[in-house]
Amino acid sequence: MTRVSRSLFGDLDVEVELDAPIGVRSWFCAGGRADFLVKPRTPDALAELLRRCRQVDTPVRIMGEGANLLVDDDGVSGIVVRLDDPAFRRIEHNVDGQLELVRVGAGADLARTLMDFARGGIAGLESLMGVPASIGGAVRMNAGGVYGEIGNAVHAVACLDAGGENRVYTADELRFDYRSTNIVDPIILWAVFRVTQENPVTLRERIKEIAAYKKRTQPLGEKSAGCMYRNPIDPATGERVSAGQIIDEAGLKGLRHGSATVSTRHANFFTVERNGRARDAIELGDLVRAKILDARGIELRREVVVWDRSNPGGIEDA
Template sequence: MNWFSEFAGRIEHDVPLSPLTWFKLGGCARHVYRPAEEEQLARMVGRAHGDDIPTRVLGAGANVLIRDDGVDGVVVRLDDAVFQKVEYQGERVIAAGGADLMRLTRECARRGLAGLECMAGIPGTVGGAIRMNAGGKHGAIVETVSSARLLTPEGDVEVLRVEQLGFGYRRSAVGPRIVLSAELQLRQDDPRRVLARYEDIWERKKTSQPFGENSAGCVFKNPPGESAGRLIDEAGMKGESIGGARVSREHANFIVTRKGATADDVLRLMDRIRQTVRRQSGIELELEIDIW
């Protein structure tokens, strides 16, 4: 792949991905690319597409499980300052795709910009949150998004309004595109009130989830009108383990891992959970996390 020489210094080869994920699991990426500007990224993505080289983007790795044998092709990381920029323009916030969501959520609350505090305690990047329509019982990111700039696999930039982004429960129409930035519309409120709501949601999250352990958040989506965590709990799976992976005792929809665990342990445990829940309730659980 001689075209790599053009991106020298920004491409690394055979890079372990486990430190880049919240599960701390998985094999290597054949190539990791860290662009320093959008044009460079567009050029690389377009080239890779033309040469049939798969390209994926990894945010903070808070919602992915990477298989033990790793991934082929190029993994893009938006960790240069250019891709983490946030501009505050009154009630409008323009956040780059690689911006840290927890930092953004806290800063908006501190400024009294209301709307994003429902995201308190959700780790990841803005791009990952848009892709997954991250959220919880207090709301989801869709409620604040007015538009997003996306990079297509061909290397073209397009701007989609919220209604074109196909948001639904933990899904969007982003597909193979890369979120370069998102425009959020918030409401100016009293900073003390917004901060209090933010802290309240954050506190509840900390006490109901195994935050200090390695996980990727909720493993399964909630089936319509049901709670995946409750179904797993009722199936008697709390504390169940395979190898170094275990169903959390604090929140049954979390799989937590300890040192020495493999991605295969997690995959096998997921299968066992699905089978047990299907047998006991007749409900088929659908994955929320992304498996690479």
């Protein structure tokens, strides 16, 4: 375990929780603890924390809503940051005097933001209805689905690099691909979205339609982190194919390992029962991956980010 000294943050404007149970606060509702959960109250405090952590080689991870995260049962060493303070959740309209630009803090809840937008007749994020996320986590993962992805609406993104320096990416510097971006900095601070004005009634109808689709097709009431695997490229056709469909066709719906199950509603959702083990979901994932490689010659890559003590990032390349 990395030894973390309190001198890293003792004099900073931050709230600190020791031995914080972050696994049970993720959407999987399973997994271990963080040595320190740090909630900065200002961007300056966060920048200074990053600077100090880099100097002494202490790992820093950032957790959004934990909707795409699986924390190993043994937890993680070092520092986990959450942007819960209102300083990181602000929404600012008319950025640079432009009606079509809205800045949203990375800690803001995506669902609340898009519902706020909808009430004001502001369109741009509604395709993300039903995707649990913070703004930072959604940008980091380029969250989306059949109705569109968040990258389509992004105009600019501000980050802190590993040394705590600010960096703003303009639209032409950003690339959003399938569930990924070219942003390499560890912390996203805010994003500016391009929005349009729309009739709030029409907007509400569209949101209802998307919510109904999500409810019909995904096990939203169970404990999961959405799709376990990215949709892979089929080597036979060169086309991206549905990982859920491949797992379903392999007859793996309902497959169980300990407390984890391949959902019977959506085969790419792995669920964990109450008081279950994160390790069960990881091992079930490995089992499914091996079976798909054997049956179809396709190597599945995780979409869910797995954090464990040996692994500071946990993101698999697409």
